[in-house]
């Protein structure tokens with residue numbers, strides 16, 4: 001059976017959520033966001049192991065939450081930026097398996113998407129899920145507005161997946177040269193490499209702003225997954 005390992009990121013602070021605490025610990029449909037995300041991987045037969053990256057101040061709490069799962073191998077303290085947290089996770093990986101990196105704030109990822117991403121990564125070394133953008137996107141630079149070609153644009157999601165050696169190489173390179181990006185496949189650009197694109201779904205949105213909580217609650221109700 002195909003097997004992958006996953007780094008699940010929960011070490012942010014959720015500032016845009018304005019909840020006064022890390023958004024990962026907010027409940028949607030009677031369960032925390034981070035538990036809902038980890039549930040998806042725990043229940044995926046293709047997932048071998050889960051590495052949970054937590055905020056240093058929440059390590060104890062996250063370890064308690066993680067103790068209900070068989071596949072969580074360790075709970076790791078995260079870093080200042082998202083990329084620093086990923087690196088902390090990469091340094092703890094124990095096996096040479098295809099590795100997924102996933103935002104804990106995206107609980108609506110499906111097994112079908114995970115499997116399609118795995119298959120593409122086997123073929124092409126690195127791949128990411130994304131969706132075509134639905135708005136018209138304009139770039140504003142030096143006072144000039146340029147309308148970008150919408151049919152060439154996608155919004156990147158997670159998971160993003162790499163063969164293990166490439167993931168190590170790209171993160172080591174970024175660390176050595178102190179290069180930062182807001183997602184992981186962007187780091188490949190520093191090595192003049194390109195990932196494959198796998199079309200995902202709009203359901204796999206990132207819970208970021210206060211309005212996203214209601215959207216998430218509604219999705220759980222529609223899918224019969226509300227436990228409140």
Ligand SMILES: Nc1ccn([C@@H]2O[C@H](COP(=O)(O)OP(=O)(O)OP(=O)(O)O)[C@@H](O)[C@H]2O)c(=O)n1
Nearest residue numbers: 009010011012013014015016080081082085104
């Ligand atoms: N230093 C950081 C920053 C972010 N993340 C994680 O990266 C994912 C995507 O980040 P985002 O949605 O921006 O989360 P936050 O950084 O928590 O939110 P905000 O930017 O609003 O503060 C989240 O699962 C978050 O926990 C992380 O592990 N370590």
Ligand SMILES: C[C@](O)(CO)[C@H](O)COP(=O)(O)O
Nearest residue numbers: 082103156157158182183206
């Ligand atoms: C990785 C990501 O979720 C892809 O959409 C996104 O880039 C994270 O960025 P954020 O600034 O942490 O929201």
